[in-house]
Amino acid sequence: MAEHELSGWKKWVEETGNQVNFFTGFFRNVFAGGFEWSEFVRQCYEIGYKSITLVGITSFIMGVVLTLQSRPTLVKFGASSMLPFMVCVSIVREIGPVITAIICAGKISSGIGAELGSMKVTEQIDAMDVSGANPMQYLVVTRILATTLMIPILTLMGDVIGLFGGYLAVNLADHTSWSLYFNKCLSSITFADLLPAFVKTIFFGFAVGFIGCYKGYNSNNGTESVGLAANSAVVSASLWIFFLDVVAVQITQIFFY
Structure with a gap:
């Protein structure tokens, strides 16, 4: 039992060390010369533009559902006029950023992991390294920076679409x-609502890109490892x-409220 627990801890420490090395390697290559701008723009298109439809549909449905579910309770307390306020604050502060990030984790992070994993299995990454190219800069840096840039933009678009869905749901009754x-939506949010929500989406985007690249780049040999x-x-x-x-909410509570 003790040996099994020790083996688990050893594996966890090794995994943490590998992630730290991958993290430092990413930052070294960010500031190295020869940044791949064309690949970065292509990844922004693949990650951002091709995810707009999914994010938009999900945000619209969330805005409609949140409004329809909240209205009966507010009407019961005679506060139906507060419905736009409640919907806007909920979407901007929490629902919009988290739902968009989760969608991107399912679509983008898995796609990056599978793509780099297949390149690892077919030894394309090793071939790039042998030929003198920098696979870390070309494959990893561009994808992580693209997710870090595009997920906050997708979140802002999702927030607007979600509020529009809430508007249509309000007009059903x-x-x-x-x-x-x-005007009610604008009057309900402040700088203290917008800034923390936007900043945490940057970290969400970095996490989505970093985890996807790390899992794919370090996958083991074999076709099964691509799915894993x-x-x-x-x-x-x-x-x-x-x-x-959770960390962002705690920091926001300390410095903004």
Whole structure:
């Protein structure tokens, strides 16, 4: 039993050390010369543009569902006029960033893990290294920076679409003009709501890209490892998103409220 626990701890320490080495290697290559701008732009397109539809549909549904579920309770307490306030604060502060990041963890992190895992299995990464190319800079740096940039943008777009879904849901029972709804939403949020929500999406994006690249880049030989890398990337990225969200909430409570 003791040997089994020691083996588990040893494996965890080795995994942590490998992630730290991968993290330092990423930052070394970020500031190295010869940045691959064309690959970075292509990854922004693949990660950002091709995820807009999924993020938009999910955000719209979340805005509708949140509004429909919250309205009966607010009506019971005679506070139906607070519905735009509640929907806006909920989406901007928490639901928008977390849901968008989880969607990206499932779509983007798994895709990166599978792509780099297949390149590792077919020895394409080794071939790049032997030929004098820098696979860390070309494959890893561009993808991590692309997710770090695009996920905050996707979150902002998702927030707007979610609020529009909330507006349509409000008008299923009542008639509220768009200008009135929009003004109530703007009056309900402050800089203290927007800044922490935006900053944590940057860390969410970094976690999604980093975990996907790490799992794929360090996958073992064999075709089975490709699926394992993709699955492990989704699970690990999701856990990191929830962990970072808890930390962000605590920091926000200390410095902004």
